[in-house]
Amino acid sequence: MRVADVRARLERLGSSVTFHVLRLGFASRFLAYLVVHSGTALRRFRLTTAEIYFAGVLSLIIILVSGMFVGMVLALQGYETLQRFGASESLGVLVALSLVRELGPVVAGLLFASRAGSAITAEIGLMKATEQLSAMEMMAVDPIARVVAPRFWGGVLSMPLLAVLFSAMGIFGGYVVGVQLIGVDAGAFWSQMQAAVDLRNDILNGVIKSVVFGIAVTWIAVFEGYDAPPTAEGVSRATTRTVVTSSLAILFLDFILTALMFTGGNHQ
């Protein structure tokens, strides 16, 4: 009895591992196929432009407003703490570095996953459920090249721009609260920021992070949509899974990228 119990558990573990490995392999092959067959999306760039509008332009409002508020809160909280050490002039450094290095790419990525990623999954999933993708295949149109690739590139191109705008807006919000409302010296705010933020180490690394997050989120979104069971329940589950998986992926990748980018700096 005991042996059978252990055996059943091991089998369950094994089948779950096999399932996930297979799914990861399928997702990787899907990405490779997608990249190879994205000629149409890039040659007929209008297809991609429409998706940039959908994923990027329509996300602008939520990104800009959240960026503004994140920067304002950072300035308020940072001022309270820095003031205790008599270092309130460093407020600009605090706001700029935390936004450019971390909060910009990560929060913009999370918002992008829930605003655009979920919509991409739902759209592709519904197209599959209503057999629009099969209909395309019948007409000898490759649905991956025609439907999935433009959405993928639209997301990948939008995400870095959104993250940069988030950071810029956040720094502006920090300036409004820190300098205009609290009264930190404007010269110290900008000059200390400029002295401490490095173009390559901070800004470029932040942009690289946002590119990686953009690829991860859009990949997960298009794959979950394409892989969704063609039922109402399946599409809704796939949409939920997109948001959860891409949020976790962003936070995990952020840890890895931060460990690679920002820890070796002190003993170059």
Place this chain on the structure above:
Amino acid sequence: MNRSTIDLWVGVFVVAGIAGLLFLALKVGNLASFSSSSQTYQVQAKFANIGGLKVRGPVKSAGVVVGRVTDIRFDNESYEAIVTINLGYEYQFPRDTTAKILTSGILGEQYVGLEAGGDGVMLKNGDRLRLTQSAVVLENLISQFLFNKAAEGKPEAKEPAK
């Protein structure tokens, strides 16, 4: 939504994104200040102790940033630190310039301070600064102070025994 409206908005979005990046690069990151590709020359200085000096730390003269620390190494023969600094070409210093390791503020970062000497010959690329002054280590300062106090106290203590 017709096509040209979409194109217009995507164009606005891309321009706004690039403007944001430029804002970060110019206003926040200060691209204009000493990037490694601009015209610089390199000099070295040996210090007995560099304290908390870091690579990319500023080099200042009269409070103005004139260069950056590019490399910090340990010399195995003299057991001293060799600090390599890049100075902008527009800032020429005499050969007997003194380099000191100073601190901005009480908790602030450490930087290399240059004090010009009176020599007529200017520093060239690859030169070495001979006159240096190490960082002040707080523990040494305190122990010096305590030893001085103790040395002051001793004669008084001995007097009654005389």
